Amino acid sequence: MANPRLWGLKKSPWVFHVAAASCNNCDIEILDLLTPRWDIERFGIVLVGSPRHADALLVTGVLNRKNLPRVLRVYEQTPKPCLVIGIGTCTCHTHMFESSYNVVGPYDKYLPIDVYIPGCPPKPESMIMGVVKALKRL
Amino acid sequence: MKKEYSKKILDEISTKFPDVSIKIHAPRRIYIKISREKLFDFAKFLHNEKGFRFSIATGIDTRDGIEIIYHFSHDEAGTYYNIKTLIPKDDLKIKSLATFLPATNWIEREIHELLGVDFVGHPNLIPLLTAETWPADLCPLRRDYADEHKDIKISKKPWEAS
Amino acid sequence: MKRIVPIGPYHPLQEEPEFFKLIVEGEKVVDLEINIGYNHRGHEFISQTLTWDQVPFLVERICGICSDSHPYAYVLAVEDIAHITAPPRAQYIRTIIGELERIHSHYLWLGLAGHFIGYNTVWMWVWRYREPLLDLFELIMGNRNHYAINKIGGARRDILPEDYPKIREYLDLLEKKNAMFTNAILDDPVIRGRLENVGVLTKEDAIAYAVTGPTARGSGYACDVRKDDPYDAYDKVDWDEIVFEEGDVLAKAKVRLIECNESIKIVRQCLKNMPEGPIETRVDEIPSGEGIGRHEAPRGEVFHYVRSDGSNMPVRHKVRAPSYMNIASNVIAVKGYSIADAALVLAAVDPCYCCTDRTFVYENGKKKYSGQDLLKLSWEKTEKIKRRYKK
Numbered sequence: 001m002a003n004p005r006l007w008g009l010k011k012s013p014w015v016f017h018v019a020a021a022s023c024n025n026c027d028i029e030i031l032d033l034l035t036p037r038w039d040i041e042r043f044g045i046v047l048v049g050s051p052r053h054a055d056a057l058l059v060t061g062v063l064n065r066k067n068l069p070r071v072l073r074v075y076e077q078t079p080k081p082c083l084v085i086g087i088g089t090c091t092c093h094t095h096m097f098e099s100s101y102n103v104v105g106p107y108d109k110y111l112p113i114d115v116y117i118p119g120c121p122p123k124p125e126s127m128i129m130g131v132v133k134a135l136k137r138l
Numbered sequence: 139m140k141k142e143y144s145k146k147i148l149d150e151i152s153t154k155f156p157d158v159s160i161k162i163h164a165p166r167r168i169y170i171k172i173s174r175e176k177l178f179d180f181a182k183f184l185h186n187e188k189g190f191r192f193s194i195a196t197g198i199d200t201r202d203g204i205e206i207i208y209h210f211s212h213d214e215a216g217t218y219y220n221i222k223t224l225i226p227k228d229d230l231k232i233k234s235l236a237t238f239l240p241a242t243n244w245i246e247r248e249i250h251e252l253l254g255v256d257f258v259g260h261p262n263l264i265p266l267l268t269a270e271t272w273p274a275d276l277c278p279l280r281r282d283y284a285d286e287h288k289d290i291k292i293s294k295k296p297w298e299a300s
Numbered sequence: 301m302k303r304i305v306p307i308g309p310y311h312p313l314q315e316e317p318e319f320f321k322l323i324v325e326g327e328k329v330v331d332l333e334i335n336i337g338y339n340h341r342g343h344e345f346i347s348q349t350l351t352w353d354q355v356p357f358l359v360e361r362i363c364g365i366c367s368d369s370h371p372y373a374y375v376l377a378v379e380d381i382a383h384i385t386a387p388p389r390a391q392y393i394r395t396i397i398g399e400l401e402r403i404h405s406h407y408l409w410l411g412l413a414g415h416f417i418g419y420n421t422v423w424m425w426v427w428r429y430r431e432p433l434l435d436l437f438e439l440i441m442g443n444r445n446h447y448a449i450n451k452i453g454g455a456r457r458d459i460l461p462e463d464y465p466k467i468r469e470y471l472d473l474l475e476k477k478n479a480m481f482t483n484a485i486l487d488d489p490v491i492r493g494r495l496e497n498v499g500v501l502t503k504e505d506a507i508a509y510a511v512t513g514p515t516a517r518g519s520g521y522a523c524d525v526r527k528d529d530p531y532d533a534y535d536k537v538d539w540d541e542i543v544f545e546e547g548d549v550l551a552k553a554k555v556r557l558i559e560c561n562e563s564i565k566i567v568r569q570c571l572k573n574m575p576e577g578p579i580e581t582r583v584d585e586i587p588s589g590e591g592i593g594r595h596e597a598p599r600g601e602v603f604h605y606v607r608s609d610g611s612n613m614p615v616r617h618k619v620r621a622p623s624y625m626n627i628a629s630n631v632i633a634v635k636g637y638s639i640a641d642a643a644l645v646l647a648a649v650d651p652c653y654c655c656t657d658r659t660f661v662y663e664n665g666k667k668k669y670s671g672q673d674l675l676k677l678s679w680e681k682t683e684k685i686k687r688r689y690k691k
């Protein structure tokens with residue numbers, strides 16, 4: 001076991017949810033994961049209230065000028081190693097907001113994202129699958 | 139009951155403010171043109187005396203100047219009164235409505251930052267939506283806005299620093 | 301002594317980023333500053349670069365919760381420019397989806413409000429019965445959210461007759477459960493203790509701040525676009541406008557709960573009277589002119605103003621989202637209440653920052669509470685009230 005933290009991360013990742021300029025649907029679907037039909041807390045995945053407690057960040061939405069420094073700040077506050085999971089088509093590229101004056105471009109210019117889960121919004125099943133795939137790679 | 143637009147209100151408007159021009163697009167969609175100087179009193183009349191609900195304001199960059207449309211809703215009749223006024227481009231000033239109508243506070247800030255209109259008398263005319271780094275004289279909804287500010291400067295990438 | 305409690309922009313109170321600066325004296329909130337813009341993507345700018353038929357997909361993505369309302373209002377605005385009327389069947393379909401969306405949104409709020417006062421049971425139960433509705437959406441339109449049902453001059457998809465029984469079945473289930481929730485929430489002394497006389501917005505303030513939707517109707521100001529300015533099938537069905545006078549959080553919750561019942565009524569009648577026929581008309585061109593579309597979204601009035609110059613793109617497209625006005629009224633509603641109530645009051649208007657920003661920082665040193673602490677304070681207060689009732 002090379003890195004005990006990494007080992008801990010694999011068992012029950014605590015996630016912090018960072019909504020950049022999203023349309024809220026991805027966020028609602030993430031909350032949906034906690035409710036009875038999916039109930040991911042069974043697997044030890046907990047949504048925490050501070051990035052300092054988190055093992056993984058769930059980012060949604062596109063980056064804009066105002067929230068980019070804040071998102072980077074949250075990333076800096078997260079203890080490393082951490083997983084960054086991009087949820088939704090918005091994180092894969094800039095979706096249909098490309099031509100806007102306030103959108104600063106795709107995520108990979110600024111943040112190292114480990115998994116992209118496409119879909120607008122992705123179904124909860126595919127979110128679970130994405131997270132599981134990411135954990136398997138560790 | 140509360141169906142058709144009331145002719146009485148339109149008559150009252152045209153007697154009180156004789157120099158407005160009224161266009162009825164549809165029974166419940168009424169457009170009224172008024173000069174920039176009269177607008178403040180007119181809006182006050184609509185809101186305070188007639189009890190219309192302020193809905194929103196739209197700023198449009200047109201050939202002759204910046205056009206601002208104040209949308210008022212007459213909820214009992216379900217009618218929209220859209221008050222248009224034109225501001226010449228060389229003198230982008232208009233009297234703020236926020237002094238008696240707090241609902242206009244945010245939208246005037248928004249029009250100020252996106253179209254560069256100066257609202258005289260507004261209590262707190264600071265940018266609402268754009269970032270702190272956004273140059274104050276750059277108005278993205280203007281026709282002459284060019285896409286030169288696409289690249290934002292980032293001092294360091296966090297994962298490279300450590 | 302005045303202290304500043306910064307909340308946000310990333311905090312567990314809401315899912316979206318926004319920044320509140322609560323200015324407190326002891327336990328009491330004396331002022332509030334709101335800083336938005338973290339969600340601003342410049343929809344109005346982008347929509348000037350898209351063609352008429354592409355814009356509905358863009359405005360749908362203003363907000364995921366009211367993702368039927370914005371395209372609905374936009375489509376009505378363009379139909380207003382071109383004097384088009386959608387065929388009757390399309391009108392009924394759009395009305396049905398609009399009402400189903402209202403139920404979904406109100407349930408979402410109810411669950412989150414339960415979460416804010418520490419009643420996670422309410423959250424889990426309510427969201428459990430929201431789930432089958434999303435399945436219905438998937439059945440009808442192919443996606444759980446972002447329905448893409450509205451189209452200029454009609455509807456994009458038909459509701460097939462073989463799907464009617466499934467919708468009816470769900471409505472029956474929902475009617476029972478909604479009665480259960482209404483009773484459970486209104487009879488519970490603890491929930492009443494938390495919601496009653498908290499965050500009161502008087503009728504005068506409601507008018508001055510131009511709020512709409514359940515926020516206004518909970519304050520005794522009757523304004524509902526569906527009644528005032530009926531469009532599509534709303535004047536062909538029979539339903540009531542729900543208005544309560546008190547203006548506190550409980551009144552807003554009551555408005556939303558009872559409105560769900562009205563929505564069930566509307567959908568039932570629409571299904572029963574659904575006319576046969578085509579679901580779209582042919583639209584050749586949009587003439588130059590200007591148009592207004594209004595739709596009563598779950599949170600209030602959605603208003604779109606579109607101007608056309610006869611080309612294939614809008615010249616100007618203005619979006620008025622209900623939360624834009626409703627959130628600003630928080631400044632009044634939260635004043636004078638304790639910090640423990642702040643979380644609930646800030647959430648009472650069912651804020652939707654995505655809508656507001658369509659078109660705030662871990663503060664240095666002064667930090668006293670975070671959003672999480674606010675939630676905790678709120679939960680502690682519920683515990684206190686619970687204990688009081690046990691004695």
Ligand code: SF4
Pocket residue numbers: 021022023024025026060061062087088089090091095119120121122361364
């Ligand atoms: S991917 Fe789609 S659903 Fe998710 S935030 Fe972006 S627009 Fe909204």
